[in-house]
Amino acid sequence: MSITRSGIHGSLLGGASRYLLLTFMAATALIPGYIMFVGAFKTQADFLNSPYGIPASLSFGGFRSAWTDKFPQWLINSFVITTGSVVVSVFIASLAAWGFAHFPFKGRETVLGVTVSLMVVPPVVLLIPLFQVGVHLGLISTLRLVIIIYVGLMLPFSIYMLTNYFKSIPNSILESASVDGASPLRIFSSIVIPLSGAPLITLGVVNLLWAWNELLLALVFLQSNEKRTLMVGITGFQSRYSLDIPTVMAGMSIATLPLVVAYLFGQRFFIAGLTAGSVKGE
Amino acid sequence: MLKQASTVGARNGRPRTISAGQQALKWISPAGIVLIFVFGYSLISLFTQSFRYDGKWVAFENFTLVLTDPLFQTALKHNFYLLFTVPVMVFLAFLLAVTLFETRRGMSFYRAAVFLPYVLPIPVVAVVFGQIYQLRGALNIFLTAIGLDGFAQDWLGEPKIALGTMASVILWKEVGFGVILLLAHIISLPSEVFEASRIDGAGFFRVHWSITRPQIMNTIVFFSVIEAITMVSWVFNYVYVMSNGLGGPGDSTLVSELYIYRSAFSNKAPELAAAAAVCLFLCTLLLVVAFFRIQRRSISGTFGR
Structure with a gap:
């Protein structure tokens, strides 16, 4: 990042x-x-007194009442769905991206173009047919079906980003390997993947944010209370605990925490990953 | 198309015994199968359903019903209004990206802060803003404190402004994504680009507007397209949570996604929902095509992979 940090410096006033x-x-x-976080540590009376100030005394009542019922189960469901869909999508997207980047088959640009353009299909459009399939196969309220659908929805962007990155790997590196007689699989697993740390992690974090936060499909496909994701669960909190804001805020804080951790972990790869993948290579 | 043989692998110049197409197929097929199920099957099924009622062919009847439904018209109109958020968002993202690029002291703090909204879950954002925008919420308290109580509003309760309030939340949440994208591209530009203009002594914003902006135009376009699509087809989460699933007050925040969701699952009319979904899909396509048309005319050749 320090390369172009020379920048342009205007007047003092500009600064x-x-x-x-x-x-x-x-x-x-x-x-x-901030409002969410301090709200979580207040009592309802505290909150009504001073909704946005620092809490007078720490209260964990909000967390206690949030962490009951099906909340732990929802958290587990969200973990399973997010982990499953992120791992599968990044894995099969990198296979496909290598297929697109490495083999110059006829019609490649067309197939890739169609795949990437699926990014613009609104998820709500797919909702009805997929729901009918789910009913038909008895897969409503199963995590499996939701994971498959999430993977599908995350694939177009994932393939787009990784294909661009894989294409930007210098030919010379790959050539020397294939002269040595390495198979495409070998080149992929021992050269391409180790070189792609930043974009893979960036993609993983982007997909993780998406899957953890998704609401519409989770709402429709996971109807039984035990199978809900955290996002659907806490959306119901708002009306259920409308007279107990600290509980709502505590539930929200717990739901946000994994994302903040993932983000802080992924942050240093973000710039590098996005520069390498989705932006460069045009 | 995939099976056509090409005997020479252009990437590494090694003659192949198996065609490149067959090789590629092996790598692409796992993703291909999922995509064909999630997108291919669904789109075909959606289109066939939109022309049927109770399994019988009814030609365009579903479409006539949906398109003449004032509720659906209202919903589409609201999505259209939301599109006007996009230029504001793109401009803000650009302004913040170049400002962050120019900032050294505290840069990582500011960057993390500006990106944070992008990370927060939409339901969380919607609930917290629901609190802030209440009649006695943080915003009105703030406005009263600085003597602007004339501007205090029932931000989410007043039908005339509820959609605008919703748009501000979407803007707040999405702008960080643009900042990440644009900043990443600006950082990757060669530093000579900036050196030359610095010697000329051009002003901060003018330099970036006239020199940086054209250089990163493809990323700006990419971000604009993504956000335009978001406004038309991916705002369900905000609306559902902030209006408790109703699109209210009245139907002032009803959007097409909510209309489709309600037709399919509350009103049990999947055929009408399918017709509405086809309309929405065609709108997005139209939008994307129009966007690239305009773009190609104004900056020919800068966008293309």
Whole structure:
């Protein structure tokens, strides 16, 4: 990142106004998270007194009442669905991307173009036919079907990003390997994958955010209370605990925590991964 | 198409005994099978259903019913209004990306802060903003405190402004994604691009507007297309949570996704939902095609893989 950090430096006033803008934006970005987090540690009376101040005393009542009922089960469901769909989608997308990047078969650009353009198909469009299939096969309220659908929906972007990255790997590296007689599988597993750490992690985090946060399909396909994901579960919280905001906020805080962890972990790969994949290679 | 033989693998110049197509097929097929099930089967089934009622062929009857339904018209109109958020979002993302690029002290803090909304779950965002935008919520308290109580509103309860309020939440959440994309591209530009203009002593924003912007145009277009599609077909989460699944007050925040969802699952009319879904799908296609048309005319050749 330090390469172009020389930047362009305007007047002192320009510098100050830039910091003003950034500080304003950062505050706007952080305040809702702050409200959620401090709200989770209040009692309802505290919250009504001062909804946005620092809590007078820490109360864990919100967490206690949030962590009952099916909440732990919902958390597990979300973990299973997210892990399953992220692992499968990144794995089969990297196989496909290698297929597209490495083998110049006839019609490649067309097949790739069609695959990538599936990105623009609205998920709600697929909802009805997939639901009917689910009913037909008795797979409604199973995590399996949701994982498959999530994988499908994540594939077009994943393939797009990884194909661009794999194409940008210098030919010379691959050539020397194939002169040595390495098979495409060998080249893929011992050269391409180790070189692709940043884009693979970036893609993993992007897909993880998507899968963890998805609401529409989870709402429709997971109808029994035991099979709900956390997002569907806490959406119901709002109306159920409308007189107990700290419980709502506590539930939300728990639901957000894994994402913040994933994000902080993935953050340093983000810039590198996105530069290498979806942006470069045009 | 896949089976056509090409005897020479152009990538590494080694003659192949098996055709490249067959080789590629092996690698692509796992993803291909999932895609054919999730997209291929669904789209075909959707189109056939939209022309049937109770299994019988009814030609365009479902479409006539849906398109003359004032509710569906309202829903589409709302999606259209939401599109106007996109230019604002793209401009803000660009402004923040170049500002972050120029900032050294505290850059990583500001960057993490600006990206954070992108990470938060939409239901969480929607619930928290629901609190903020209440009649006695944080925003009105703030406006009163700085003497602007005239501007205090029932942000989500007043039908005239509820959709705008919703748009502001979507903007808040999505802009971080644009900042990541644009910043990543700006950082990857060769530094000579900036050196030259710095010697000329051009002003901060003018430099970026006239030099950086054209360089990253393809990423700007990419982000604009993604967000335009989001506005038309991926705002269900916000609306569902902030209006408790109703699209209210009244039908002031009803969007086409919610209409389809309700037709299919509350009103048990999958055929009508299918027809509405086909309309929505065609709208997205139209949007994408139009976008690339305009784009190709104005900056010919900069976007293309």
